[in-house]
Amino acid sequence: MRDDPSVVALVVRATAGDQLAWDEIVERYAPLVYAICTRYRLSSHDIEDVGQTVWLLLVEHLGKLREPAALPGWLATTTARECLRVVAAARRLELPRVGRDDSLRFVDDKAIDEEILMAERNASLRAGFAELPAPCQRLLSLLISDPPSSYASIHDALGIPVGSIGPQRGRCLDRLRRSKAFLALGEGETAGKVLGGKAGA
C-alpha cells in the first residue's frame, strides 16, 4: 500500500473496487475534510453529517473524477459547500449555532486553498514518516513530543548515547527528505494549486 503514495493510483484502485486504496484515501484526506469543518465551527454532530455526505459523494463520484490529482481540491470544495449548507440551514431555523451574518465570511477561497496545500504537505510528511525504519520513527516521535523530551530522557527510553542523538536526528530527517512521499510533495503542491484555481493570487 505504501509503496505507491500517488493519489492518482489510489483513485484508480479505489474506483476498481479496492477497499484498501479507499481506506488510504480516507486516512490521507480526513484531516483536510475535518479541518475545513472546524473552520466553519460546526458541532460534532454536524461534522459527522458533513463528513458522511462528502465521502458518500466521493464514492459516487470516483469514476467521474476527470483528473484524479484534482481529488484534494474536489474534497475541499465539496466539504466547504456542505458546511455552508449546514450553516445556512441552522440560520434559517434560527438555532443559536451560528449567530451573526459575517460568520460565513471567515472561510474564504484563500483559506480553503491554504487548507489544501497544508493537507497535501501534511499527508506527504505522514506518508514519509511511515516509510522510515522503526528506530527513526521512535526517535523523531520523542523529539516532537509535547513537552519535548530531553536528550537524557531519550537516552533512557531508547538507549541511544546522548552524543549520538543529534547526528541520528539529522540522518533520520535526511531519510524523511529522501522518502518517496516527500519527494512527491512538490508535485502535490502544484496539483493543489491548479485545482484550487485561485491560489497564488
Next chain:
Amino acid sequence: MRDDRDDEESSAALRDDDELLAALREALRAREAVPNWFVDTGKNAYAWHNIDAELAQLTFDSYSDQRMLAVTRSETASIRTLTFTSAHMSMELEATEDSLLGQILPPRTGTLEIHTKGTIATTVVDEIGCFAVNPKPEGSFRLRCRTADGADVLTAWITL
C-alpha cells in the same frame, strides 16, 4: 515548467532540520486531531461503491425555499416537504413531527428500503405509489425504492 515561489519557499524551509521537524510535528498532530469515528465514517462509505441503483437528487426542500418559508412558517413550520428526482422516478416526501409520508411518481407498487447508519428497514409502496415510515428516521438516512417494473432508485442522504 512553472516557476512557483511558494513551492520553492516551502521546500527551502523544509531543508532546515528544525523546520522539517516542526512540519512533521504539525502533520502528525493534524491527524491526531481527527477523531477515529470521523475516519471510520469515511471508510464505511465505501460500502456504497458500485451500488446498482439510479441516484435521485434533491430538487426541492421546503426548508431551503425562503419564499415559501416566509409565507408558511407560522402555520406549517413543523411540516417539511422534499422532492427527489431521477430519470425514472420522482419521490415526494412529507415529514411531520413523528412520521414520514411519501409517494413515488409515476405511481406503482414497490418496496422501500430505509437505510440509516448500519440498519436497513423495509416498507411497502402501495398501488398508488404511497408509503409511510413510522416513526420517522432519526439522523441521516436515505431511501431506496425498487418497483415491480424494474426501477431501482436511491436518494441522496437526508437529515430531517
